[in-house]
Amino acid sequence: MHLLPLTLLFYSSYTLLSVQAGTAKIGESCNQGENRLQAGTFQFWSECDSQAYCGPGGTCVKKGCRKDDFPFGYAPGDHIPDKCPRGQFCPDEEDKCQDLLPVNSDCQLNRDDECEAPPNFKELADTTGRGLNVNGSVCLNSKCMWANKTLGVSCTVENTPYIAYGKGGEFIDIVSRGDCHLGLYCDAATGLCITEKNLGDACTADKEFVWTDLEVYQGLRHVS
Numbered sequence: 001m002h003l004l005p006l007t008l009l010f011y012s013s014y015t016l017l018s019v020q021a022g023t024a025k026i027g028e029s030c031n032q033g034e035n036r037l038q039a040g041t042f043q044f045w046s047e048c049d050s051q052a053y054c055g056p057g058g059t060c061v062k063k064g065c066r067k068d069d070f071p072f073g074y075a076p077g078d079h080i081p082d083k084c085p086r087g088q089f090c091p092d093e094e095d096k097c098q099d100l101l102p103v104n105s106d107c108q109l110n111r112d113d114e115c116e117a118p119p120n121f122k123e124l125a126d127t128t129g130r131g132l133n134v135n136g137s138v139c140l141n142s143k144c145m146w147a148n149k150t151l152g153v154s155c156t157v158e159n160t161p162y163i164a165y166g167k168g169g170e171f172i173d174i175v176s177r178g179d180c181h182l183g184l185y186c187d188a189a190t191g192l193c194i195t196e197k198n199l200g201d202a203c204t205a206d207k208e209f210v211w212t213d214l215e216v217y218q219g220l221r222h223v224s
């Protein structure tokens with residue numbers, strides 16, 4: 001098992017595949033129906049360039065917020081939209097800040113930060129940098145939930161098939177996420193929360209290892 005090289009290859013696939021934005025400029029026309037997550041990378045894409053979103057009137061409008069610390073597509077000196085204040089989030093479209101969403105609301109892929117925190121957020125929050133949840137909340141299969149399922153309890157799992165590149169060409173890297181308590185993961189076969197294994201123990205998939213920071217890209221787990 002070559003976990004680290006796989007992760008690095010996966011990392012570089014982002015560079016290869018990413019066409020991060022369309023070409024229409026602020027004020028030019030666009031089709032909201034073309035808004036999508038890109039195949040393979042699942043990054044949000046619209047016909048507008050990286051400084052604009054496709055507004056309801058079919059025109060590219062200057063972005064009203066940003067979700068990333070270091071947004072792509074701005075030159076030095078350009079005005080960069082602000083991040084949203086605590087209690088709000090900037091959606092993938094980056095049109096405007098919205099209030100955090102309650103449990104069961106629709107949320108966007110890998111956007112745990114769109115969901116409202118549980119009352120026991122201090123106990124549930126992942127502070128390891130592995131990206132297992134944000135303040136105790138997860139967005140799985142487009143719904144907000146809390147990462148509070150305990151050992152042996154039925155859980156929700158979301159598998160996302162990213163396209164990665166290796167020596168042999170393209171391959172699918174499945175990233176698996178769940179709503180189990182820290183120290184547990186959601187086993188896809190049984191649908192139950194199971195204890196994370198230590199390196200060296202027998203295992204069926206990479207996600208049963210306890211990952212170290214280096215082996216994890218954006219805190220997500222790679223199952224194959």
Ligand SMILES: *[C@@H]1O[C@H](CO)[C@@H](O)[C@H](O)[C@H]1NC(C)=O
Binds near residue numbers: 086117118121
């Ligand atoms: C986590 O959620 C709590 C409760 O909503 C909130 O008070 C706190 O500021 C949040 N922490 C972070 C880091 O967002």
Ligand SMILES: *[C@@H]1O[C@H](CO)[C@@H](O)[C@H](O)[C@H]1NC(C)=O
Binds near residue numbers: 103144145146147
């Ligand atoms: C666990 O989280 C769910 C939301 O995902 C919530 O409805 C439920 O009440 C929580 N259970 C406990 C024991 O906190």
